[in-house]
Amino acid sequence: MLKDAGYIEEKRLAWGAREVIVFELTPLGKSRYEWFKTINDELFVLNEWTSE
Template sequence: MVRYRPAVKIILRILECIARYQSKDRALKTHVIQCANLKTTSGEKYLKMLQEAGYIVEMKEKWGGRTVIALELTELGKERYNWFKRINSELFESDEWSD
C-alpha cells in the first residue's frame, strides 16, 4: 500500500528547507525541492501555492554565467512556518507520517 504524506507535512518540510538554506546563504529552488524530497512537478505546484499565498518570494540571481532562482520566506511565511510546526505537532504526535 502506497502512503502519501499529508499536504501539511509537505508544506512544513518546504518551509523548513527554505528557512535552513536561507540561514546559511540562500535557498535555491532546486535544493529546496530536493530537500523536501519532492518530484519537480509536485515541488513546483507547492512552491507556486506558497508564493501565491504570500509565504515565499522568488528572486532571480546571477551565479557565474547563469541565472538561478532563490527563495526566501516572507514575514508571513515565517509566521506560518511556526504555525505549521504547531499544527504538525498537534496532529501528528505519532511517527506514523514521519519523513
C-alpha cells in the first residue's frame, strides 16, 4: 500500500548469491512522515501526559 501510494520504493540488490529487497522513503514519503510527526508532537506532548 505504501509503495502504491508513492511513499516508498523497492530496490532489489545482489548480496553474494542472494538477492535482498531494500525499501527506501521517497521524497513524498519523507514529507508525509514529517507531517505526521508534527501532528503527533502537537497532539501528544510528552510533558502534558506525564504531569498528571
